[in-house]
Amino acid sequence: MEISAVVGVDCPACQATASFGPPHIMGQFWFTRCRICNYYTDEPLPPLGRKRVIYLDQFVLGNFVGGSDPFWPELRKRLVTLSQLQLIVCPYSEVHRHESLLQHDLRDVLKDLYQSLGGEIHFRFPMEIEESQLLRSIRWFLKTGHESPNHVRVKDAFQDDPNRWAIEPTIFANMSTNSAIVEGVRAYRDSLHQGLRADFEEWHKNPRTFDEYLIEHARRHGQRLLAQYREVAPPTFTPEGLPSTDPGIMLVHWLGCEVKESQADSSEPLAIVARFLESDAFRQTPFVDISSRLWAIIAERVGKNRKTPQNAKRSDAFDVKMISRFAPYCDAMFIDRSFHAVASDDRMKMDEDFGVKVFSYPSKGEFLDYLDEILASMSDDHREQLALVQPQLTSVLSFLGRDKATQ
């Protein structure tokens, strides 16, 4: 599109002189309007290449606000620059929202911060990601789908395309925080932790090998889901009879519906769901696979530590959930130091199997190098598009990311 017009041109609809334009950006479009007759056109902005998706743990945001190490302002500066250059996106998630609610003093600051880095891009709820992945797996298992269980799609995790232009100042409503919601979040977190106490004790009493834990975790996860469902469900499965809106129960019910759809004459869809939950297809589902690996490493540590019956942290359940659901959709994650030892264990193979680099405070220098590399590899096409859409950047674009050694 021609954007040389600083003032308007003659209107193609009413022919009024110099009344059409100049174009301005609205969302993902150039928008040009005639101020006389209101005739308008919209044209999509040029498509961007693939942005790197970077997940920042909540503690990173906390340090942007109160961290004493000069690393934090340095990191923040680079992230903001790369976001403005449309090279990265740092999506926010339910986890950020939850944790921000719990940090009372910093609540509003943190919210502004993650929204400024993520723009409008946010992860879907973990439950939605689980559904998309399990749908692929059960269809593979039932031989009604051809995508393998370990395959992922961007759509699983994001409603909006993360590669869209992020240039508009995004306005978020600053809702007042309901104390009942905060209490709910706290209770949820505690319940996640409570549910694991029995496991910790079991790991401590009967230490096993990593591979045994791996299978055991997936199996238990499936069994728990099913038992929870059977407790409330009527004896005969019907697609119309959703027994409860509890997330786990909805998930099992919805798997039953998928079975029923492909095998209409099946009298016992739940028996087939049960077989699925014991299958390789279930175990290879990315969130099941990653959380099993993480728990196996945590369990092994708990098992080896013979003195204290419980040395898994309160936040572990939260961290496992976040990493296992989001990692396959990220290029890099910067996570809590104490969890880094678990996530970077050789057996996790996060980069090899899921294409995500995991960084933490001890590897902060490498993380800055990783970000510099993104800037340095900015293509000329990308520079041209930026100059077109964000002309205010033109003056810096010629040297940004170039010839780092001589700077």
Ligand SMILES: [Zn+2]
């Ligand atoms: Zn007109």
